[in-house]
Amino acid sequence: MTSMTSRDSAQKPRLLESRRVLTLILLAAFAWSLLNLDWTEGFIHSGGISAMGEFASALFSLDLSADTLSAAVSASWTTVAYAVAGLTLALFIGIPLGAIGSGVLTKSPWVRATGAGGSRFSLAFFRSIHELVWAWLFVAAIGLSPMAAVLALAIPYGGILGRIYAELLQDVPEAPLQSLRSTGASEWRVFWYGRLPMALPDMLSYTFYRLECGIRSAAIMSFVGLGGLGHEVRIALDDLAYQQVWTYLLFLIGLVVIVDIWSTMVRRRLSE
Amino acid sequence: MTTIDNASRPTTVSFTWPRVTFIRFSMLAMMVLIVSSWIFVLNVDGAQSHSFLSVETFNRFKDFLGDLLGIGSSTTSAFAQWSEWRSTGHLAYQTLAMSVMAIGFAAIFALVFFIFGARNMMMGEMAPYGSWFWRGVFFFVRGMFVVTRAIPELIWAMLIIFVLSPGLLPGAVALGLHNAGILGKLSSEIVEGLDQRPIQALRSTGAGRFQVMVYGVLPQALPRFVTYLFYRWEVIIRTAIVVGFVSAGGLGTEFRLSMSYFHFTTVALLLVWYLILVLAVDITASYLRRLAR
Numbered sequence: 122m123t124s125m126t127s128r129d130s131a132q133k134p135r136l137l138e139s140r141r142v143l144t145l146i147l148l149a150a151f152a153w154s155l156l157n158l159d160w161t162e163g164f165i166h167s168g169g170i171s172a173m174g175e176f177a178s179a180l181f182s183l184d185l186s187a188d189t190l191s192a193a194v195s196a197s198w199t200t201v202a203y204a205v206a207g208l209t210l211a212l213f214i215g216i217p218l219g220a221i222g223s224g225v226l227t228k229s230p231w232v233r234a235t236g237a238g239g240s241r242f243s244l245a246f247f248r249s250i251h252e253l254v255w256a257w258l259f260v261a262a263i264g265l266s267p268m269a270a271v272l273a274l275a276i277p278y279g280g281i282l283g284r285i286y287a288e289l290l291q292d293v294p295e296a297p298l299q300s301l302r303s304t305g306a307s308e309w310r311v312f313w314y315g316r317l318p319m320a321l322p323d324m325l326s327y328t329f330y331r332l333e334c335g336i337r338s339a340a341i342m343s344f345v346g347l348g349g350l351g352h353e354v355r356i357a358l359d360d361l362a363y364q365q366v367w368t369y370l371l372f373l374i375g376l377v378v379i380v381d382i383w384s385t386m387v388r389r390r391l392s393e
Numbered sequence: 394m395t396t397i398d399n400a401s402r403p404t405t406v407s408f409t410w411p412r413v414t415f416i417r418f419s420m421l422a423m424m425v426l427i428v429s430s431w432i433f434v435l436n437v438d439g440a441q442s443h444s445f446l447s448v449e450t451f452n453r454f455k456d457f458l459g460d461l462l463g464i465g466s467s468t469t470s471a472f473a474q475w476s477e478w479r480s481t482g483h484l485a486y487q488t489l490a491m492s493v494m495a496i497g498f499a500a501i502f503a504l505v506f507f508i509f510g511a512r513n514m515m516m517g518e519m520a521p522y523g524s525w526f527w528r529g530v531f532f533f534v535r536g537m538f539v540v541t542r543a544i545p546e547l548i549w550a551m552l553i554i555f556v557l558s559p560g561l562l563p564g565a566v567a568l569g570l571h572n573a574g575i576l577g578k579l580s581s582e583i584v585e586g587l588d589q590r591p592i593q594a595l596r597s598t599g600a601g602r603f604q605v606m607v608y609g610v611l612p613q614a615l616p617r618f619v620t621y622l623f624y625r626w627e628v629i630i631r632t633a634i635v636v637g638f639v640s641a642g643g644l645g646t647e648f649r650l651s652m653s654y655f656h657f658t659t660v661a662l663l664l665v666w667y668l669i670l671v672l673a674v675d676i677t678a679s680y681l682r683r684l685a686r
Contacts, residue, residue: 143619143684154493158562166558173556202430209427249671250664253547253635257652262457267437268445341547344638354548358555366552370544377543387419 179363189365192353193372200349200376203267203342204335207274208328214279218244219286225316227308240283248280252338253345260345270342278331278338285327289320326391329384336380340373350376460657461664470658477662481647485666488643491561491568492630492674498569500622503576507618508606510534510581513589538581542574550636559641567636572625579621583614619685623678630674634667644670 158164220226222244224237256273263269290312298315306314343352350373357365438445463470471477508514515531550567557563592609600608637645644663651659 139684140616143681146681147619147622150493151497154490154497154565157487157490157494159560162558164557164560164562166556169556169558176552176555198433201426202433205426205430206434209431249631249668249675251631251635253638254648254664254667257648258457261652261657262454263445263450264453266445267434271434337543337545341545341635344547351545351548355551358551370548373548374540374543378539383419387416390416 176363176366180367182364183371184362184364184368189368193350193369196348196350196353196369197372197376200336200339200342200351200373203270203274203339203347203349204332206271207339208278208332208335210271210275211278211282211331212328214247214275215282215286218279219283220290220312222283223287223290225290225308226312241287244280244283244287246280248277248284250277252277253341256342256347257345260347265346267347269345270339270347273342274335274338278335282328282331286320286324289323289327290316293319322391326388329387329391332384333377333380336377457657460655461661463658463661466658470661471656472658472662472665477659481644481659481662481666484644484647484663485670487561488633488637488645489630489670489674491565491637491643492626492633494561494565495568495572495629495633496622496626498565499572499576499625502569502573503580503618506534506537506577507580507584507614508610510538510577511584512581513585513587514610534577535581538574538577540574541570542578544571546571546632546636547639550639554639561640561642564633564636564640564642564645567640568629568632572629576618576621576625580614580618583617583621584610587613616685620682623682623685627671627675627678630670 218240221236222240224233226236227233252273255276256270259269259273293316297319298311301311301315340349340351343349343355346352350369353369354366354373357363357369459465463473471481509527509530512531515527546568549570550564553563553567553570557566587610591613592605595605595609633643634645634648637643638649640646644667648660648663651657651663
């Protein structure tokens with residue numbers, strides 16, 4: 122995230138007008154979306170309020186029995202394992218396609234255009250489908266293998282990583298690259314000894330940021346039957362065992378917070 | 394790893410090595426995590442009737458692709474019928490409405506709370522709200538952002554379906570809650586990174602809290618906020634189908650039903666609509682983002 126600067130200090134009246142138009146568009150769009158609701162019937166179904174009350178009060182009588190806790194720990198590990206395995210596979214998609222997509226590997230304009238265009242298109246396709254939809258398609262195709270979850274995570278995450286990597290590889294300062302070129306290095310060598318080492322801290326930093334999202338994505342892989350924290354939440358909800366639901370939810374929140382803190386610490390140190 | 398560490402320790406300046414060590418430790422921990430995760434995944438995979446890397450997987454994959462495209466099926470493919478295109482198109486329209494509603498809810502939530510989640514507004518020498526009460530409000534709001542953010546949209550939907558009647562609303566609320574946490578955190582960070590000088594100038598003229606908000610903070614923060622809004626909308630449209638799996642409404646519900654009835658050509662048609670939606674939203678969002686600048 123770039124820090125906010127005084128970008129508005131030099132704003133012109135014309136820009137203000139376009140913003141006013143934008144505000145109107147946004148409000149109209151929101152109003153249109155609300156029109157699609159069925160306003161004639163109540164939004165809260167009978168028993169909804171009491172269910173909410175029961176659910177809220179269950180927080181104060183958490184299920185901390187040994188069975189639940191051990192199930193939570195093992196489900197947490199499954200979730201982390203899916204996330205980490207999926208992310209490593211995503212690197213194998215993101216790094217090569219990102220490098221080709223950045224169009225910096227060759228000087229030949231024809232090869233560059235087709236290579237960059239092709240890999241950018243496939244990256245866009247990979248990330249336009251949500252990981253759970255991928256997961257369901259994989260499960261339908263190959264059955265309930267954990268590899269389905271790993272692949273389903275790897276494809277959209279590879280698409281996102283590849284796009285960001287391509288941008289980072291392009292944004293590397295030119296001067297050091299020029300000095301490499303002046304020694305007669307090919308674009309390929311310039312990539313290995315110039316671009317990649319310079320872009321690596323930012324690439325690593327972004328990958329760590331994605332790990333947190335990966336944990337959340339892995340947690341919902343359960344919806345298609347692949348285990349993990351979401352699976353436990355779902356079973357507990359089916360049993361109306363709200364105390365257990367809370368325990369699993371707190372484990373999920375804790376996991377995400379720990380990974381968030383870790384990745385923030387790593388990224389802060391990488392950017393120093 | 395350790396040998397390098399020991400060798401370099403005496404020569405490095407004392408205050409730089411903890412930084413290096415933390416990164417090294419993190420990388421090592423990551424390596425351990427990667428290896429053990431793969432061992433776990435491959436072990437579970439090995440317990441299946443056939444492993445992932447086999448001819449069987451390839452054949453099944455080929456069959457499934459054939460099913461999606463309606464090859465060798467006796468019934469007419471869904472995407473060859475105009476009426477199917479129309480009915481699923483209506484679902485796509487609903488999903489679009491759900492995504493807009495969701496980003497609206499998230500924006501309202503974030504706009505209400507973001508100022509209370511900004512550290513520089515709530516404590517420190519700059520803060521007009523210097524008391525312990527406001528400090529407590531700050532931690533409460535930040536905690537709320539963390540919790541709403543940590544729970545994925547789909548799990549929110551599973552919980553909300555217990556309270557709200559099925560339809561577009563529970564899906565939109567689920568998407569809205571998760572994104573409210575993200576937008577709230579991002580917009581609080583916008584305020585924390587704001588140029589403080591116009592705000593200080595306003596305060597020095599004797600402006601009250603509300604005036605500082607309206608004339609100092611909002612004009613600076615809103616354009617950036619709107620940019621984030623569009624960025625999140627791109628994510629929401631991709632997730633709207635997933636939330637629809639449980640919340641009854643839009644493409645997701647139909648996707649789930651078609652999958653369980655093995656109507657794979659309908660699944661293919663729904664995926665086409667899904668891709669059209671994602672593409673349309675990406676293009677619209679990037680156009681509107683330009684308006685916000």
